[in-house]
Amino acid sequence: MKRHSRQFLDIDPEFSNFETSAVAIVPVPYEGGISFGKGTVHGPAAIIDASRYLELYDEVIKAEPYRMGIVTIKPLSGRKKAHSIQKEIYQSVRALIGSGKFVVGIGGDHSISIGFVKALIEKHRTISVIQLDAHSDLRYTYEDNPLSHACVMARIREMTPGTLQMGIRSMSVEESTQIEQEGLPVITMHEYRKSNFDLNAALNRVHDPVYLSVDVDVFDWSVIRSTGTPEPGGLLWDEAMVLLENIFMQKNVIGFDIVELAVQPNDINSPFAAAKLIYKMLGFKLASEVNSGRILWPDKPAGNII
Numbered sequence: 001m002k003r004h005s006r007q008f009l010d011i012d013p014e015f016s017n018f019e020t021s022a023v024a025i026v027p028v029p030y031e032g033g034i035s036f037g038k039g040t041v042h043g044p045a046a047i048i049d050a051s052r053y054l055e056l057y058d059e060v061i062k063a064e065p066y067r068m069g070i071v072t073i074k075p076l077s078g079r080k081k082a083h084s085i086q087k088e089i090y091q092s093v094r095a096l097i098g099s100g101k102f103v104v105g106i107g108g109d110h111s112i113s114i115g116f117v118k119a120l121i122e123k124h125r126t127i128s129v130i131q132l133d134a135h136s137d138l139r140y141t142y143e144d145n146p147l148s149h150a151c152v153m154a155r156i157r158e159m160t161p162g163t164l165q166m167g168i169r170s171m172s173v174e175e176s177t178q179i180e181q182e183g184l185p186v187i188t189m190h191e192y193r194k195s196n197f198d199l200n201a202a203l204n205r206v207h208d209p210v211y212l213s214v215d216v217d218v219f220d221w222s223v224i225r226s227t228g229t230p231e232p233g234g235l236l237w238d239e240a241m242v243l244l245e246n247i248f249m250q251k252n253v254i255g256f257d258i259v260e261l262a263v264q265p266n267d268i269n270s271p272f273a274a275a276k277l278i279y280k281m282l283g284f285k286l287a288s289e290v291n292s293g294r295i296l297w298p299d300k301p302a303g304n305i306i
């Protein structure tokens with residue numbers, strides 16, 4: 001598979017070689033599934049640009065996660081019709097997981113998650129999907145488009161019943177009725193902020209392995225404001241770090257995506273936050289692998305690294 005001419009973090013070829021990298025980043029500059037603000041087509045390029053300014057050392061886990069090898073592959077085509085982009089995503093992800101890569105998707109609009117989940121289910125037979133998002137995305141179809149970003153969880157739930165949705169603060173009455181009648185694990189932001197909210201109990205509602213899909217509109221605008229369908233009242237940065245650390249430490253995460261960053265002029269903060277988010281999540285993944293003894297880490301300090 002071809003490497004991108006611009007690599008995430010601008011890492012030296014030694015650590016972004018296709019054969020030896022543990023992680024493959026898949027840029028998908030596609031926005032055929034959007035409904036409101038445009039700009040997600042430029043998300044991957046903006047995130048990769050911003051990533052060059054990140055520190056490679058993670059002061060929390062006390063390691064340099066890039067050393068596990070992170071290759072960024074050539075962006076998938078952004079101009080194709082919905083069904084062809086889904087096929088292209090599915091085929092690329094299938095090839096990458098076939099060669100043992102941990103896959104990270106960069107959107108693009110939220111519909112790109114469908115192809116990732118399809119390929120991972122084919123390999124693992126059964127997986128769960130944790131979605132961090134302001135929207136429940138459970139509509140069967142939206143504006144006559146079943147592959148709209150507003151339907152991504154409906155499409156995913158046709159592939160797996162194991163879903164957990166968190167950060168939700170926008171839904172239709174039909175979606176609310178469905179959640180209640182089917183008893184779906186949907187944690188609204190209102191419930192999340194209650195003092196008696198039990199995160200462990202919520203995470204116990206889904207089984208391993210887990211695919212994690214992060215719509216950046218789950219964040220508060222002080223963290224990320226450039227997104228197609230913004231909603232006030234999202235996660236703060238430190239809050240998200242605690243949540244993600246818990247997810248990665250308690251679950252076997254087998255891949256993730258970051259979607260819906262809509263590039264806007266005069267906002268350099270949002271792409272930088274999205275790039276840092278990806279690198280922090282890779283750090284948590286590395287830490288969970290080291291802690292569970294699945295991999296050895298040459299620079300690992302004594303004891304667990306988180």
Ligand SMILES: [Mn+2]
Nearest residue numbers: 134135215217
């Ligand atoms: Mn959303």
